[in-house]
Amino acid sequence: MGASRPEALVLSPSTEEGRRARRFPPWTAPALYLAPMVVLLALFTYWPLIHTVWLSVVKWSLVPGRPSVFVGADNFAAVVASPLFEAAAWNTALYLVASIPLKVILPIPIAVFLWSLGPRGHVYRTVLFLPTLISFVVVSVVVLWLLNPMGGHVPTLLRMVGIAMGNPLTDAHAAIWVVIGLSAWKVMGFHVLIYLAGLASIPRDNIEAMRIDGASDWQVLRDLIWPLLAPTTLFVLISTIIFTLQQTFTPIDILTEGGPQNGTTNLFYLVYQLAMRSFDVGQGAAGTVMLFAGLLVLIWAKFRLLDRRVEYDR
Amino acid sequence: MTAPLTLAPAWRVVGHAVVALLCLSVLVPMLVVFGTAFKPPNEVYQLQPWPSAPTLDNFAALLGEKRFGLYLWNSVATVTIRVVAQVVIALLAAYAFARWDFPFREPLFVLVLAGMMVPPQLTMIPLYMLMADLDWFDTWAALIIPHLAMPYATFLLRQHLMAIPKELYESARIDGAGSWRALWDIVVPNLGPALAAVCIVLSIDGWNEYFWPMLMSTEPSSRTVQIGLREFVEEDFGNYGVLMAGVTLASLPILGLFFAFQRHIVETFVSSGVKG
CATH class of the missing domain: 4.10.810 (Virus Scaffolding Protein; Chain A)
Structure with a gap:
């Protein structure tokens, strides 16, 4: 991988750096350039990471001076036993399962369609991308307003055609779908873009060749495009699984705060509530560690599967 | 085509x-x-x-009694400082990885990249406690400093740096330029589009951020635009006209930035998302 990389500096004594170099080892320069990034990562990413794991296995003492007591798996057990846990776990599964067709599969035909339009598809592409630029706060606020039974545009319009619609956000079963739909809408354009990038790398000659052999649209899609899109699809799939829980935090917090009756909470939101609302640091940390363990498995799966898939295609 | x-x-x-x-x-x-x-x-x-x-009454109310001007200022200032710092730090690190060969370079690179994968949930509790200890609640420092390390930007910039031909570095050396001068006089001008794209992506992320600013803000004067909007909903939801004015103001800067630099952003998202 180093074919195009410049070799290590060979410093002539006539340059100022050359003179300095004779007193310092050659890795001084890169070390200095790297230092800010590494120090910041150590302080704000890696140290907190280790600290969280430690917090998950101790009973953290609020009294300064009194040491924290190692309690092993107690925090983990407490989290699982929490009345909110079951609802959060089920909802998490629903979030993930519902997100996959909406966020991973649905963008594919859209991307293929836009790809078939060529440059004329750019307008569509740009419009679809706009939700990526606005914040989840903005989207949540607007949804809150549009769905509001008093004066919101959606109930008003539906009433005009004779449908009386309650506020889905106050329905324990429907609320989660609002969040799911909202988050799918928001990432659609972004995922379409990622698939378009994947499609762009499909060699046209193969398509031409298949056409000459008399292949139909469907055959080209099934036998050439779909397999070649596999790495992209996998990438989007794993990204969706990893990010859905985080991304839905804002809509949940603004729209329902986990309710109604825990209808929208998920494991990430639960951890947030444990840590920040109940101030149960041990449980919050334990819940976080469990969540992270699950994510690690998925990340590991991504790289294993991705490598294997890519090998098949090459 | x-x-x-x-x-x-x-x-x-x-x-x-x-x-x-x-x-x-x-x-x-x-x-x-x-x-x-x-x-x-x-x-x-x-x-x-x-x-x-x-x-324009809604906007007047927004900036007047709703103090949105203050929130806008908080957002603009913290995002600007943060993005500039993030890009510089990421660029320096990318430069180190791309230009030199030093012991432990590969493992260090993996370590830096792995930092990207640590989800915010995993660090939020200790970071929150740290902010409490430092008494950084409601400060710009809390919004800027914990987020300064952006391994993704380093990854992206390194890709582009590795594409710069050796000859460019050689000629700089012959002219007697040290690595610092070479970076700013030769490398950076060649990185234009990549830097612009990174800036814009980081700006979008910073401007739209919700979770961390929410944790860090305990009083109105420190709110960013997003938090201000959220509090507006809590305090005065029925005031739709002004609320929508707030939504507009919260979205326009990024939308404006996007349309000004449209091509760069799309290329960046696309090239970074898949090829990596």
């Missing part, structure tokens, strides 16, 4: 219909929001999206 694939007419119609519908789902709410922001209070509940007599 012709299209790579032509679909049967039936599929084309379906395609246009579906995509057009999706686009409408994006554009219509935007139109409604934007229109309502300019509506006088008595028209806010009317279905027609545009006001019959546009007024």
Whole structure:
């Protein structure tokens, strides 16, 4: 991988750096350039990471001076036993399962369609991308307003055609779908873009060749495009699984705060509530560690599967 | 450039219909929001999206009694400082990885990249406690400093740096330039589009951030635009006209930035998302 990389500096004594170099080892320069990034990562990413794991296995003492007591798996057990846990776990599964067709599969035909339009598809592409630029706060606020039974545009319009619609956000079963739909809408354009990038790398000659052999649209899609899109699809799939829980935090917090009756909470939101609302640091940390363990498995799966898939295609 | 694939007419119609519908789902709410922001209070509940007599009153109320100007200032200032710092730090690290060969370079690179994968949930508790210890609540420092390390930007910039031909470094050396001068005089001008794209992506992330600023803000004067909007909903939800003005102001800067630099952003998202 180093074919195009410049070799290590060979410093002539006539340059100022050359003179300095004779007193310092050659890795001084890169070390200095790297230092800010590494120090910041150590302080704000890696140290907190280790600290969280430690917090998950101790009973953290609020009294300064009194040491924290190692309690092993107690925090983990407490989290699982929490009345909110079951609802959060089920909802998490629903979030993930519902997100996959909406966020991973649905963008594919859209991307293929836009790809078939060529440059004329750019307008569509740009419009679809706009939700990526606005914040989840903005989207949540607007949804809150549009769905509001008093004066919101959606109930008003539906009433005009004779449908009386309650506020889905106050329905324990429907609320989660609002969040799911909202988050799918928001990432659609972004995922379409990622698939378009994947499609762009499909060699046209193969398509031409298949056409000459008399292949139909469907055959080209099934036998050439779909397999070649596999790495992209996998990438989007794993990204969706990893990010859905985080991304839905804002809509949940603004729209329902986990309710109604825990209808929208998920494991990430639960951890947030444990840590920040109940101030149960041990449980919050334990819940976080469990969540992270699950994510690690998925990340590991991504790289294993991705490598294997890519090998098949090459 | 012709299209790579032509679909049967039936599929084309379906395609246009579906995509057009999706686009409408994006554009219509935007139109409604934007229109309502300019509506006088008595028209806010009317279905027609545009006001019959546009007024700036909502914006005046927003900036006046709602103190949105302060929130905007917090957002603009913290995001600007943060993005500049993030890009510089990431660039320096990318430079180190791309230009030199030093012991432990590969493992260090992996370590830096792995930092990207640590989800915020995993660090939030100790970071929160750290902010409490440092008494950084409601400060710009809390919004800026913990987020300064952006391994993704380093990754992206390193890709571009490795594409710079050796000859450029050679000629710099011959001219007697040290690595610092070479970086700013030669490398950076060649990185233009990549740097711009990184800046814009980081700006979007920073401007739209919710979780961390929410944790860090305990009093109104320190709120960012997003938090201000959220508090508005808690405090005065019925005030739709002004609320929509707030939504508009919260979204316009990034939208504006996007349309100014459209090509760079799309290229960056696309090239970084998949090839890596």
